[in-house]
Amino acid sequence: MPADAFKDHKAEARLVNTRVWIAVVLMLLLVCGLISRLFYLQVIRHSEMSVQSDENRVHLRPIPPTRGLIYDANGKLLAMNRSSRILSIVSERVEDTGTLLDTIGSLIPLSDSEIESYQRRTSSVRPFEPVPLKFDLTDEEMALISVNQFRLPGVELNAELVRYYPEGKIYAHSVGYVGRINDREIQTIDSARYSGTHSIGKIGLEKYYEDILMGEPGYKEVETNAQGRVVRVLKEVPPTPGKDLQLYLNTYLQKVALEAIGDRRGAAIAMDPKTGGVMVMVSNPSFDPNLFVTGIDYKTYNDLNTSMERPLYNRASLGEYPPASTVKPIMGLALLSEGLVKASDRVYDNGYFQIPGSSYRFRNWKREGHGWVNLRDAIILSNDVYFYNQASKLGIDGLHDFVSQFGYGRETGIDIGEERPGLLPSRAWKREHYDQPWYPGETVNAIIGQGYMLTTPVQMVESTAIIANRGKHVIPTLVKSEKNLDKPSDKDVNLGSPKNWELIIDAMEHVVSSPRGTAHWSIGRNIKYTMAAKTGTAQVVSIPQGEKYDAEKLKMYHRDHSLFIAFAPVDDPQIAISVVLENSKGAANVARKIADAYLLPKLEEAK
CATH class of the missing domain: 3.90.1310.10 (Penicillin-binding protein 2a (Domain 2))
Known part of the structure; x- marks a missing residue:
């Protein structure tokens, strides 16, 4: 018999057909599923999928x-x-x-x-x-x-x-x-x-x-x-x-100022007293700002940050120093304006002053004294004893209220973003910070710019400009803007009598022009324009009673600071200057070089 005689061909055909239909159904289901998924993604969720596609492709x-x-x-x-x-x-x-x-x-x-x-x-x-x-x-x-x-x-x-x-x-x-x-x-x-x-x-x-x-x-x-x-x-x-x-800043004047300061620590600021435009603003030593632009390495930054010279520190607006004798013209204006002294009043200076009932001697910088001095003499000679004698008349309250009009004890508002207010002490300040009363001897120190009083170089130039302007206040500013011109101020100083301004300014002019003046022999000879100025020497450490100051015996950082303020020309002020040199002499010479660099070319043009 043939081998396939016992096979059921009809059954096998039915099985094959069943499998084919199942496969067809499965394929149809898969196609339907694919079509529905495509419809869901491309129609129903078209917006969402389009966004995701763009996010992967477009950024x-x-x-x-x-x-x-x-x-x-x-x-x-x-x-x-x-x-x-x-x-x-x-x-x-x-x-x-x-x-x-x-x-x-x-x-x-x-x-x-x-x-x-x-x-x-x-x-x-x-x-x-x-x-x-x-x-x-x-x-x-x-x-x-x-x-x-x-x-x-x-x-x-x-x-x-x-x-x-x-x-x-x-x-x-x-x-x-x-x-x-x-x-x-x-x-x-x-x-x-x-x-x-x-x-x-x-x-x-x-x-x-x-x-x-x-x-x-x-x-x-x-x-x-x-x-x-x-x-x-x-x-x-x-x-x-x-x-x-x-800016108002002048690169030529900046370089002149830095060259004049040399390797000494200090700051110099010069501004136009009419506009407040700051033409010079230097702090020495300095640093290269390009080091910071894309990131400074740790070692370089640490060297700058820990240096005893403090190159990262802006002494011009952050440095706080006793104003010393540079504040005497303002104290003189206070005494005159309050009617506490007359221009002709004299004080005998035998080299020191004592508060009644006290044995402590407040000494004049000239140990043998200047003899009879009036207010004008006291500014020209930078006499301390004259002002010591007037301290009790003015008092700390009167001193604080008057001097604050010249910008001491507050920020000037200069457009630099980092500034300290200095310190103008008062009874309330001492009570708040030390829980102690104010003593008469502290007023004696304050009236010559020592003791607690501190100021910044930018405050010094602001107050100098107020004197140069005979009371008109201008805010120091670095950026030129029409808004800066003739800017109204509610901080103008009104003394009542213009004669008071002229007396003090005349005395400041003789600080430079008179052979008796404290700045004459350093910068006053052969000067080709009129300058009103005031010198100052700020003590860093106290000298015991009976001892004489000797810089050579003191460590460098314990030596006196040299300060100087000035404006010129006297009758038409075009520049106001303040200079502070830490633990060194010669602030007046720095100011003279800045003033020469600015004014002498103008004088040549005017010829």
Whole structure:
């Protein structure tokens, strides 16, 4: 019998047909499922899926604005922007950041501070925003990264603008500098506005005028491939650049002042008493602000921060010093205006003064005394005993209230963002800080600018300008603006009688012009214009009774400070100056060189 005689062909056919139908049904179900899924994704969730697709393919990249430039009075660039080649990383394109950093570090040098700064910055940026790792790449470093970029997913090489200060340390304290945005600043800034921006003003004008200099960011929509490389730009909105600033500061005068100070510690400020425009603002020693722009290394910063010379410290607005005898013209105005003395009243100076009932002697700087002196003589000779005798008449309350009109004990409002108010003591101040009463001997010290009283160089120049203006107050300002001209002030000083101004100013003029004046032999000879001035010597440590001051016996940081205020010409003041030299002599010479540099060319032009 044939082999297939016992097979049921009809049953096998039915089985095959059943399997075919099952397969067809399954295929139909799968096709229906696929079609329904496609319908769900492409129709029902079309908008959502379209957005997700674009997010994977299209990204917003911020375009940082160009920071505004800063110019001196003559149009010389003090703060500019230069191109810097930067290595950045898009974190979302990186699977293992540690491995990537190790790979980059094997190609080019990476410091610990650069890595730490990058890691801090990654937590505060928007998705797919490049985070800078290293600035100022060399040609060789650029080439190494470019050749190995296939091994470096998420790494981008870009050219960006970074700040540069062509005058270096000359303007470090006034113009200031920008630096990388730190963790504390990240918590306070507008993250959208600073998206794509890595620096912010840290001190000086750069910080004070940050909103003006910063500008507004733009953005661009870019299409990227799977590796994160930009394929094309779909849309671009350009940024709004920051505004430029022009200053009253004069680079030539700045250099003259710094050269005159030399290697001594101190500060010098010169301003136009008519406008308040600050033409000179130097603090010495200084530092190179370019070190901070893209991040300063720890060792360099630590050396600057711990130096005994304190180069990071702006002595012009933060330095607080006893005003010493530079405050005597104001004390003289107080005595005259309050009717406590007359111009003709005289005091006999035998070299010291004693409070009735006390054995302590407040000595004159000239140990043998000046004999009979009136107020005019007391300013010309810088006589202490005359003022000692008037201290009880004025009293600490009268002294405080009058001197405060000249800017002592408060911030001047100069547009630099960092300023100390000094200290103008009073009964209430001492009670609050020491829980003690005020003693008569403390008024004796205060009337000659010693004791608790402290002032800053910028306060000194402000008060000098008030005297030069015969009472009109102007706010010291660094940036030129029409708003600064003829700015109304509620701080003008009204003495009632103009004669009081003229008596004090005449005495200050003779400080320089008279052979008896304390500044005559140092700067008064052969001067080609009239100058009103006052010298000052501030004690740093007390000298015991009966001993004579000897600088050679004292350590450098215990020697007296030299102070000087001046304005010129007397009848038409065009410049007011204050100078402080720490533990050194010669403040008057510094002021004379600044005044010469500013006024002598004007005198030549007028011929």
